[in-house]
Amino acid sequence: MKIAIRGGHLIDPANALDAPLDLYLAEGRVAAVGKAPDGFHADRGIDARGRVVCPGLIDLRARLREPGEADRADIASETRAAAAGGVTTLCCPPDTDPVMDTPAVATLVQRRAQAAGSARVLPVGALTRGLEGRQLSEMGALAEAGCVALGDGGRPTADNRVQRRAFEYAATFGLLCMTQPQDPQLTAGGCAHDGTVATRLGLPGIPESAETLALARDLALAEETGVRLHFNGLSSARGVRLLGRGRYDNPRVTADVAIHQLHLDEHALEGFDPNCHVLPPLRTGADRDALRNALAQGHIAAICSDHQPHDRDAKTAPFPDTAPGISALETLLPLTLALVDLGLLTLAQGIERLTLGPARVLDLPYGRLDPGRSADICIFDPERRWTLRPTDLLSHGHNTPFIGRELRGRVTHTLLAGRLVYEESKP
Amino acid sequence: MTPFGPIQRDPEGRLRHFLSIEGLDRALLTRILDLAEGFAGVGERLIKKVPLCRGHTVANLFFETSTRTRTTFELAAKRLSADVLNLNIGASATAKGETLLDTLRNLEAMQCDLFVVRHQASGTAHFLAQHSAPGVRIVNAGDGRHAHPTQAMLDMFTIRRHRGGFADLRVAIVGDILHSRVARSQIHALNVLGAREVRVVGPRTLIPTEAAAALGVRVFHDLAAGLDGVDVVIMLRLQRERMAGALLPSEREYYQRWGLTPERLAAVGEGALVMHPGPINRGVEMASEVADGPQSVILEQVRLGIAVRMAVIALLLGYDEAGP
Amino acid sequence: MNPAGVDSLLQGMAGKLERRLEAEGIERPLVVGIHRGGVWVAERLLEMLALEGPLGRLDIGFYRDDFSRIGLDPEVRPSRLPLSIDDRTLILVDDVIQTGRTVRAALNALFDFGRPRRVLLAVLAERGGRELPIQPDLSGIRAELPATDRIHLQGPAPLALHIVRAHP
Numbered sequence: 001m002k003i004a005i006r007g008g009h010l011i012d013p014a015n016a017l018d019a020p021l022d023l024y025l026a027e028g029r030v031a032a033v034g035k036a037p038d039g040f041h042a043d044r045g046i047d048a049r050g051r052v053v054c055p056g057l058i059d060l061r062a063r064l065r066e067p068g069e070a071d072r073a074d075i076a077s078e079t080r081a082a083a084a085g086g087v088t089t090l091c092c093p094p095d096t097d098p099v100m101d102t103p104a105v106a107t108l109v110q111r112r113a114q115a116a117g118s119a120r121v122l123p124v125g126a127l128t129r130g131l132e133g134r135q136l137s138e139m140g141a142l143a144e145a146g147c148v149a150l151g152d153g154g155r156p157t158a159d160n161r162v163q164r165r166a167f168e169y170a171a172t173f174g175l176l177c178m179t180q181p182q183d184p185q186l187t188a189g190g191c192a193h194d195g196t197v198a199t200r201l202g203l204p205g206i207p208e209s210a211e212t213l214a215l216a217r218d219l220a221l222a223e224e225t226g227v228r229l230h231f232n233g234l235s236s237a238r239g240v241r242l243l244g245r246g247r248y249d250n251p252r253v254t255a256d257v258a259i260h261q262l263h264l265d266e267h268a269l270e271g272f273d274p275n276c277h278v279l280p281p282l283r284t285g286a287d288r289d290a291l292r293n294a295l296a297q298g299h300i301a302a303i304c305s306d307h308q309p310h311d312r313d314a315k316t317a318p319f320p321d322t323a324p325g326i327s328a329l330e331t332l333l334p335l336t337l338a339l340v341d342l343g344l345l346t347l348a349q350g351i352e353r354l355t356l357g358p359a360r361v362l363d364l365p366y367g368r369l370d371p372g373r374s375a376d377i378c379i380f381d382p383e384r385r386w387t388l389r390p391t392d393l394l395s396h397g398h399n400t401p402f403i404g405r406e407l408r409g410r411v412t413h414t415l416l417a418g419r420l421v422y423e424e425s426k427p
Numbered sequence: 428m429t430p431f432g433p434i435q436r437d438p439e440g441r442l443r444h445f446l447s448i449e450g451l452d453r454a455l456l457t458r459i460l461d462l463a464e465g466f467a468g469v470g471e472r473l474i475k476k477v478p479l480c481r482g483h484t485v486a487n488l489f490f491e492t493s494t495r496t497r498t499t500f501e502l503a504a505k506r507l508s509a510d511v512l513n514l515n516i517g518a519s520a521t522a523k524g525e526t527l528l529d530t531l532r533n534l535e536a537m538q539c540d541l542f543v544v545r546h547q548a549s550g551t552a553h554f555l556a557q558h559s560a561p562g563v564r565i566v567n568a569g570d571g572r573h574a575h576p577t578q579a580m581l582d583m584f585t586i587r588r589h590r591g592g593f594a595d596l597r598v599a600i601v602g603d604i605l606h607s608r609v610a611r612s613q614i615h616a617l618n619v620l621g622a623r624e625v626r627v628v629g630p631r632t633l634i635p636t637e638a639a640a641a642l643g644v645r646v647f648h649d650l651a652a653g654l655d656g657v658d659v660v661i662m663l664r665l666q667r668e669r670m671a672g673a674l675l676p677s678e679r680e681y682y683q684r685w686g687l688t689p690e691r692l693a694a695v696g697e698g699a700l701v702m703h704p705g706p707i708n709r710g711v712e713m714a715s716e717v718a719d720g721p722q723s724v725i726l727e728q729v730r731l732g733i734a735v736r737m738a739v740i741a742l743l744l745g746y747d748e749a750g751p
Numbered sequence: 752m753n754p755a756g757v758d759s760l761l762q763g764m765a766g767k768l769e770r771r772l773e774a775e776g777i778e779r780p781l782v783v784g785i786h787r788g789g790v791w792v793a794e795r796l797l798e799m800l801a802l803e804g805p806l807g808r809l810d811i812g813f814y815r816d817d818f819s820r821i822g823l824d825p826e827v828r829p830s831r832l833p834l835s836i837d838d839r840t841l842i843l844v845d846d847v848i849q850t851g852r853t854v855r856a857a858l859n860a861l862f863d864f865g866r867p868r869r870v871l872l873a874v875l876a877e878r879g880g881r882e883l884p885i886q887p888d889l890s891g892i893r894a895e896l897p898a899t900d901r902i903h904l905q906g907p908a909p910l911a912l913h914i915v916r917a918h919p
Contacts, residue, residue, distance in 0.1 A: 196641035200449070202549040202572030202611055205636075271434075272550035316528055316558075318548035320571065465812065468830060474863035477813035745818060 008048025013352035014368030025375040028418035056088025056376030058358040062307035068097025073309040073396035079118035081395035083422035086378035086411040094126035095153030101126035103145035133157035151178035167227040186210035193283040197266040219246035231255040235280035237290030258306035274322040275401040302358035309397020327397030334407035375418035384410040447574040448615035462738035480507035486539040503736035549573035564743040579612035581735040602663030628653030687713035754909035760891035765799040783807030788846030791906040814856035836865040846904040851885035
């Protein structure tokens, strides 16, 4: 199968390309950029005039709810949502049920994803058995079964000694570790940033120190053990500052930020909107600005969706009793483009944080369009304005505070290894 | 910028739910106090009952145990001739998998008009108001740490009866502000009604980090400084769990630093009122001599609570949205 | 009607009332005005008859039968009646009687304060349009008006009666 994508504006940060260029794909790989290879006869042409053509997006954190919570969502539904959002590769955190602490679960997830065929799903294995923070998981076997990293799945290891040993053991195999900087004791019982809004609404607070303490610990342990460490989901200015210092001492440390943290702050909680219940919590406007700056400067390498689909019941309760998280795969790209509109990033930088940035964190050969690479492509109409409605969402989770928001940019085609996995139906 | 206005009042400004003092204006709070004055007379008569809310059903939906608040709401509804349904829903309903919303729907189906709700989660009353059928009224009787607006209004009523108004008033609220829905509602009410100064007094562990900016109060950690020159002293209840939660070392130390003793009250002045939302821990928040002394209006607060709750219920049930 | 006219109506009422009390041997009656116009009229009668006070003031806001349609009267205030009305004769005073609903509410309210021996109803102006079987025992004036017109008593001092026509 040979595909020619003609007339589009190609952006490939890995090769510093940002120009009107055609793209040629053959047998699931990039064949050529700009000029067709000799004797190239396209089986199919995609008209990309007025569109941006870029590498398929890579999402470091998206919950698929399978295995375990198939009533909320499943791999098939959520990878379809990923494809509709232009995401071709995503990391699935280990907090599945059962926890992804055995090769069997990791294999199951990948097999289901392959069967569904909409996106490449990379499992993240559990750092400790059952994510209980007591015993090490079988990291060697998990890596062999396809896990690209080991993580805490948002359930941080309380015991410092266990965390240190987990890092040491992972370093034995040169494995990447992903942790969510969140001190369990300082987080317990809280559901909002410990600031003015939580004070007024009487919501139990989570202080910044919940983040900085965990960051400091894991930075110290990473430096000592030599493990490759990646932080999931920063939320505070002090956290950003600490990350900067940590990266000065240990440049291999990386971090990501959830897209909603770049748009919302604690004031979104006024009125107790359960769709704004997230972990780590939305903090102040100054924290949000610090995260935006760190992203622009490259201290934060990747924007992730932190996709967490929920059914209606999980969000239909008083705020503190609701499950945290946002269904976010399908708004990842337009909300990143909104950052471009705000002048925080260039379009090429925005795309870099969604493609090459996360690929480098994972040290995987995706997120770039040099010839020979997997033909994972996202094509979007950058000028299309649309208002998000629940019926637009392919994800089973409709829990997003961005319903009703006017967005710019809509994915028209997504290709995974040269295969069209999403095409916008003609209006 | 608060969303509590629109959900509590309809486009004509009539009260639809009573969830939080935040978002309500001075005219409305004053109206509640004036009405309460009218209802206070009812309690002094031979037949302590008026037929105003005949045919309406008030459901007391308490997910947290409470004797005083539930009883005064029950009395208030009964004195308005409403039918009253008391539901103490512990963990049982939720353990059976019934959601909060299921409970609301079931009771709506039984044609209850007004729900008095207490729940341990902040935002519960707001949540139920958002999901209730048109015409159904929600009264917040305490949600988590967020709000307890009828308690605040009965405190305002007590203060107004003794002081005539709020304009020159300095009020100190002493104790566990962090966990107190009562304090939050009192602070908003005092600020809306135009009190000159609202102070909060207590150790840093019991005062929210952003109290001054978020609530519009002056923060004091020293009791003597915090009480200097005030007209009203409101002592909050100290929950025993606070010691286990490492927020305080002991009741003894608390009483020594922040307890209201006769000597400390004497330093404030003879004219100062002493209030407490009850129930009192004697020898922890205040000395018995103070609680039972001439400056204490604590029992009056309880008595006036019925009139204030009658006023709120009558105001909410007093019109039909479908009417003219 | 100007204040002098209202005064002569009040004089007439006071005369009728006095004869009635004498004829029926009623001693120490308690005068109760319905808030607000009725209270003004009652105050004047009390003065003219030199009866002993205090004057009872009855607010029927909590007893209205149109509560669920129009809500609470924002002016509703506490009723003030002497400690006991048990076994006493009451003269219930209002400014105008039309439908009779106000008096119905007032009677209900009174009985929540005790059990009077007897209640006489005195009104300044009586007009048609009764919706309940309630008639005044005495009145200052009787008027026939279109149903849409309202009689308004202006007060408290001096008292003047106006007819307010409904404008189409």
